[in-house]
Amino acid sequence: MSATPSPPDSPHSSTSTKRKSVRPPSIVVETLGATTSETKEGLRKINNYLLKKEIGRGAFGTVHLGIDENTNTEYAIKEFSKSRMRKKEQMDLFRRGGPRGRGRVMGLGVGRGAVAAAAKSTNPLDLVRGEMAVLKKLNHPHIVRLFEVLDDPSGDSLYMVFEMMHKGVLMEIEVDEVAKPYSDDMARRYFKEMMLGIEYLHANDIVHRDIKPDNLLLSKDDVLKIVDFGVSEIFVKGNDRLKKSAGSPAFMAPELCVAKHGEVSGKATDLWSMGVTLYCMIFGKTPFVSGNLLELYDMIKEAPIEYGSISGNLLDLFHRILDRNPDTRITMRELRNHAWITNDGTETMISEEDNCDVVSEVTEEEMNNAIKSIASIFAVIKAVSKFKRHSRSLSQQSLNKMMADVKREDAIKDEELNAATRNLNV
Structure with missing residues (x-):
């Protein structure tokens, strides 16, 4: 396969080309209500991604060649066992005697350190919310990109969709x-x-x-x-x-x-x-x-x-x-x-x-909000849908009340998560 022209920041051109604009932040999609299914050929699917074949294996799961059936784009999809990650997190906390330490640890497999509260969380995606908060901020032509994280609440697997490195x-x-x-x-x-x-x-x-x-x-x-x-x-x-x-x-x-x-x-x-x-x-x-x-x-x-x-x-x-x-x-x-x-x-x-586009420090709020509750998304959809159905009779005041209700639900959930974090750090 012949190589196509390299992006401006690759060393094919980085030896002589100066970047003229700041790279935009990475966009990572979080899908908490994903659905796992199986095709007639016996291949597994997670939402729109078809898992074609296994191309690697690690301590916490496997790496698959995945195809987005909507765009026919290939991705490297890492599949992790949530139960194994929980067990590892609990063992780490036990060895450390609690969530203490100087630094925060991030990883493509297990979020540790500053995300210690995840060990007691009922949301398995909290296990990787720390790393996601960081990966969202990093955007560099020589660091692999994370595009999406998917969780099927009815199964044991967590999926992370990375750009495919074909060679x-x-x-x-x-x-x-x-x-x-x-x-x-x-x-x-x-x-x-x-x-x-x-x-x-x-x-x-x-x-x-x-x-x-x-x-x-x-x-x-x-x-x-x-x-x-x-x-x-x-x-x-x-x-x-x-x-x-x-x-x-x-x-x-x-x-x-x-x-x-x-x-x-x-x-x-x-x-x-x-x-x-x-x-x-x-x-x-x-x-x-x-x-x-x-x-x-x-x-x-x-x-x-x-x-x-x-x-x-x-x-x-x-x-x-x-x-x-x-x-x-x-x-x-x-x-x-x-x-x-x-x-x-x-x-x-x-x-x-x-x-070196220096990113701002990852805050505790960003750690907590790295993965949003799917309930909030559903609430927004419900409010918008209701507005469309009754657009002629709804006043602006009524619409504002709907959105205020949605925000209030978000605030309650955020406070519950913050309280759990504070209790664990005591």
């Missing part, structure tokens, strides 16, 4: 195999796309914490996008110090491979993982390989790294980004100006200012 993962990395490496030029291009996405996340106070080739997908237009925010964390503005370890062991920074390591820089750990990912692109394997987890951690902390015969600029970049000291490890801003990234000054990138 799949950046590369398959296996412990006992060496993948086909990329050329320096292709590796540079994809690495710069990853840089732009991670830089945007960091500017918005989010660390990904699980950067690896598996979480970098390619679109049909050959544009790289970052996926799977399952262990990502929002940090306090200006303070990216985190205590928890997270991510895939082979890509974890050495400062995370220490028992009781204390606070570490989330941004610095992301940069290390980016370096390991670049190593995979150049060599087709990770720099450290072991079937024993403790041995792997020891290797990450102190084993020499083999670089073979590579250019001086690339070798210098590896030394800077795979620096075991997070305090002297290269920063994102320094990375932008590195000779290998700029190809000895012959390539430029979209500016940091233009790349």
Whole structure:
């Protein structure tokens, strides 16, 4: 399949094109009254989405190739078990001794941390309301888009509809195999796309914490996008110090491979993982390989790294980004100006200012309102329908009263949710 012209913000053009307008916020549709059905051919449907085949499997569910029968558009639809998510949330709360902690955790699978109230909620979608509040704010050409969340109240499944990345993962990395490496030029291009996405996340106070080739997908237009925010964390503005370890062991920074390591820089750990990912692109394997987890951690902390015969600029970049000291490890801003990234000054990138539309902090109200009650929607529909039926006899005062009733119902439900959150945080 030949590639079509790339969007203005992709690195095909981001090396020379400056964005002229601010990206609009993402629009995520929440459908709480979805219906699951089955076709004559035995395929499942959730509303207008036909689940064609399974294309992936994770800890909490599966990923399907889905077709919107209204538009014939393909999507990647993640199906989660609500009961398994509830159980995981309750276990996390039990281990933490309650909903405490510095940061909020978001994910494409389980909303945790600031959404701890969801553990006792009767609405299963509350389990992901925190992540949705964040994903609605993020809109970047190198971060996968979430379009819709659907819940069938009569079933155990929750569905999240993402844009389809037709070319799949950046590369398959296996412990006992060496993948086909990329050329320096292709590796540079994809690495710069990853840089732009991670830089945007960091500017918005989010660390990904699980950067690896598996979480970098390619679109049909050959544009790289970052996926799977399952262990990502929002940090306090200006303070990216985190205590928890997270991510895939082979890509974890050495400062995370220490028992009781204390606070570490989330941004610095992301940069290390980016370096390991670049190593995979150049060599087709990770720099450290072991079937024993403790041995792997020891290797990450102190084993020499083999670089073979590579250019001086690339070798210098590896030394800077795979620096075991997070305090002297290269920063994102320094990375932008590195000779290998700029190809000895012959390539430029979209500016940091233009790349990073900083979103406002996610408020508690936005967390609570990330998923609206379907009852409110029905109430509005009912009011509008009644107005149409009696439009000739209804006065403006009567219409205002109808809408006031709808708003009052919303306020009561919001207060009930806020009260539940306050009680859980006591």
